[in-house]
Amino acid sequence: MTTALVQDYMTPQPITVQEDAAIADAIKLMEDHQIRGLPVLDHQNTLVGLVSEADLIVRQAPLEPPLYLTFLGSVIYFESPESFHHHLKKTLGQQVKDVMSDRPFTIKATAPISEAAQLIVKHHISRLPVLDGENNLVGIITRHDLMRALHP
Template structure:
């Protein structure tokens, strides 16, 4: 996430909000109250309703759809409080990246306010932030596999396992002592930043997973 967050107060005017989005090069800003809590988000889409209905009748019809009614209401808005989408879709700083990505996809939004456990705004995560984990070189990824997984966690001699990385895809070959070791190596490698896929070609001397299954069954 980005910890330098641009926010607006509920009373900020339409033009000031529009100018801020343009000047800061962002698509949306959180609206926060005096306690620093997020009460909504104003996006470019919220501001464009005024352009969409410029000069048109914005009085909602009796049986008008909810989305259309809200759009017309925002077209008459003059402050951030009247323009914002509320409640805001937010995410806790402690949740996995996959959760943030799923929320963005589900709600079709580009930016998520990030909150601490007390509900205070601590940052904003954007779609480009989620993609940044994949913008790593193959050499950096390979170093993480060798130093972090093989040496750091499994205490394996890198000579025993060959690690080849091409465009973020990792191929593991070689022979280790146990089948569970090979499985752990592949699983930890998949979790590394920048890894888009893993081909597990590791062999093993002893299948300890069969022994584990038998022991569990006997118990």
């Protein structure tokens, strides 16, 4: 029995978006193609991130500054100010690069399907860009694709 590979279940030639595209363009692509996330490419067609529904929905969430306490002239934060700045950037951003998740987890097309499942479960993600031997984007594999792999 042969081991199932990522390339056997991935969606080849995924729909992508450029990093400097308007957020509205990414939303339209996702709605038109009924997909929940897009690989983001730079002008050399190199993968630079992923934009997902979660990255876009955060724009609708209320922006709450981090809780802090002033004590003897010092500010003590109860939450990370960095997460507030990250949320602020996503809320005010106008381009895909402002809201995308950068440095996405990826997988090679020739990797076993079990490795894709392990990455998706371990990192609580919904999709993995699939790369060839030269690190070119050749596909995307999602939780739904992994479910198909379970069916004989």
